[in-house]
Amino acid sequence: MAEIIQDDIIFDIRRIAAKLNQNKLTEREYAENGGQYSISVFEEYEDEIGSFANNVEMAGLKYMT
Numbered sequence: 001m002a003e004i005i006q007d008d009i010i011f012d013i014r015r016i017a018a019k020l021n022q023n024k025l026t027e028r029e030y031a032e033n034g035g036q037y038s039i040s041v042f043e044e045y046e047d048e049i050g051s052f053a054n055n056v057e058m059a060g061l062k063y064m065t
Contacts, residue, residue: 004041004049006058012036013059024062027052 016033017025027039030052042052049055053063 004037004045006049006055009037009049009055010059013056013061017059017061023060024064025056026064 012035013025013030016030016035017023019033020029031039039052042049042055050058056063
């Protein structure tokens, strides 16, 4: 798999939140609205990139379950 760059993940999460015009995000919203990374990527590479929830918070958004 190509190297996953944290800044790219943050940018993509912010892109989806902006598309939805909101400051919060769920895994489902991310996946259903064209998120570049599958949720399984966050699970598989959690030690390297952190969880989806962690990345949402790093993007300055609120993670919703």
